[in-house]
Amino acid sequence: MALFDTYVAALQRDRADLPEGTRLVGVVRRPTRWFHAAVDENRPALAPPSALLDDHADAAESFRIDGLCEEGAHNAAWDAVDFERRYRDYLATDPDARAAVEALRAAVDAGHDVALVCFENTDKKRCHRTVLRQVTEQGTGDETDDDVGGGDAR
16 A cells, blocks of 8 residues: 655644554654554664664754754754765664565555654654655555655655
């Protein structure tokens, strides 16, 4: 069927326009307690590795100290730490991540609607979900552009 992405606040506020029965798959390395209640499952192997998250957080904090707004600092840090390349490398080389991507592809190929869920609203911030969708869709034959509940494919 289709692969979507959204963020947890859109789900909580009923702003995610997803087909009925869509499987909500969290892609968060460090979920909060309440995150699990918002998704059907969480697959930490699909989240960026801890070292990349830490590097991004440190860079974003530095940009905030320099006066950038939250979104500006987040996006500047994304570029500064080469987030997309490093995340793509992780997805391609980590055995657990590769298996999890293949499981997503298999679910979509089997006709299931799946939504990738994390915390970021992609209206103003870059997010690994859009990269993960691109990587996953390369093998499904279902090249969608659906970002649900705020955002665009980047």
